[in-house]
Amino acid sequence: MPYLEISKNNFFYNHKIITKAITPKNSEKIAIVLKDNAYGHGITEVATLAKEVGIQTAFVKNIQEALSIAPLFKNITILYPNSLPNQSALKSALNIPHIAFCVPSLESLQDYPANTSIELKIDSGMHRNGITKEQLHEALTIIQAHNLRLKGIFTHNGYGDDLSSAFYAQNIEFLEIKKEALKLCAHFKIPRPRFHSLSSSGAMRASAFNATLPQELQDDLFRIGIAFYGYNSGSLEIPKLKPIASLFANKISTLKLEKGASIGYSGVSTLKTNGSISTYDIGYGDGLFRLREGMELYTAEGYRILPRASMDCISVESDTPKVCVFNDVRAFANAFKTIPYEILTHLHAYIPRIIV
């Protein structure tokens, strides 16, 4: 059986690093992003660890994720409430006052009954989800008419990982949005909502500047995802973090083979010396990326993983009962020209996640 070990110590270590790197040094400002099964790490497992370090605010993907961790946090926001709709789950979530629903368009403001907590998503230059600054007036008109509770106004800075001026331009744009929002809230007699816009690398870059703003214009929290899981995103120099997930797989069978033997589909790997080749029980059908010819990847112990990977197993130059496929996913991410998040979120939910 393959399984993911989640290191409690590394999670606690990352929490310390993150708290140090963000201004002010106030744990209450740090929210954890638990969407997509906690970036593949297991939402209930990571939520438990987050609770242990005192995190009170979480962001999740859908209603089911919110319900699964509802007792553990003071504030939960569902970022994509329509991504897996289910009427009875929706009804349950609407009855839990500390669950808020992200609203990315004027039309979706119509989806919710009176007294629902919502957070309004604004586009501040990434041009992905959200309403425009010009639509804020209409949004607040609907919010007041429908008696919705405006818990937050937020955006996502899509340039946190880039050393370009676009990151700062988007921060300035959100500052303008906050000013406009405060004016409109005063006009509509709606209490000031919380503001947030920065994720892992963005928060580390701009939280100090944020703290210099007048109190009412400051972001109130930072949405930290990938940094908790132990990865820096982008090429920025930010403090060293420790990956919290290690993927293990168990042996299926071993063959003693002679030099020159070819292995797996189309026999693309051949043995350079006599040796033992074993199969281990994780494959691309489990969501791991599929090694193909030309790729050089090794287990954490240093055993070569032989291309091509199969749907349900990999062949490894080893005969140990189990192997650690990775304890740092960056080598996989590099081999597949992608980012750690993609390798991690693809791992299927049925793979057990075990806190160690």
Add this chain to the structure above:
Amino acid sequence: MPYLEISKNNFFYNHKIITKAITPKNSEKIAIVLKDNAYGHGITEVATLAKEVGIQTAFVKNIQEALSIAPLFKNITILYPNSLPNQSALKSALNIPHIAFCVPSLESLQDYPANTSIELKIDSGMHRNGITKEQLHEALTIIQAHNLRLKGIFTHNGYGDDLSSAFYAQNIEFLEIKKEALKLCAHFKIPRPRFHSLSSSGAMRASAFNATLPQELQDDLFRIGIAFYGYNSGSLEIPKLKPIASLFANKISTLKLEKGASIGYSGVSTLKTNGSISTYDIGYGDGLFRLREGMELYTAEGYRILPRASMDCISVESDTPKVCVFNDVRAFANAFKTIPYEILTHLHAYIPRIIV
């Protein structure tokens, strides 16, 4: 909400093509491979369709998959019984006489109580899972001593997709294994087990030859996976099949943008004309592969999908309420230098599968 439509008509069409392409034209020889959530298509949905066309034999990955479709087939074999072990599920499966367990090593013969149905996996040259021909004698000794029921002896020809002689060499090797197995079965007074070795493309290439062998040396069934799902594997000329899965996603929000606007993470896409860009609710966190800069992919309607994809959404040059992300996964597979199976099996199980 994203969802996968599974086309009943295309499945029935593929079944007809497969039946025509395989010798003898006998539906009973055709087994369906439903492992890994039916290659990502939804195991219960595809099992229902397979039952409707009269398929009686299925291969699954783990115990949970076997239990989920147990009433629908006469014969079910669990290919990787240890891939997701669970004592109570195991107990249930052991009590269902038409469920057999694949045994890939001498050691794993020790795992099962008397009267368990097993299928012995033999390595015939792919050098992946299985015992060697030389270990057959010891395996049958243990099978007799433990009073196990030897339902089948099988192998996997890993060269079905290649126009090389290795495909034929492996078939000849399995023929030798079958001869040896028959001798040993006679010696141990074990009834002749069923034999099988060929999957989609292999069966289409070699089933006619198989039919020329003496009856007792013939393969008794063909394990058809990818062909049922509508894809030819490899570069062989085999009959045209129709993909059965279409992936749809619904709109989250639309922005009207001007020429030159940049979109998404790091702003890697820019608009060539004024236009509407919408986000749709599937991302790489749902198991879809992550579009990155340089990739050109279009929805089935012809709308461009803009890199980079996000964890929970994609940006598309469109403002329709929903888009068909693909109705043939080969363009995605080519863009990511992989095979259709990988794109399909990565899609997370929570995405609804709907038969149409």
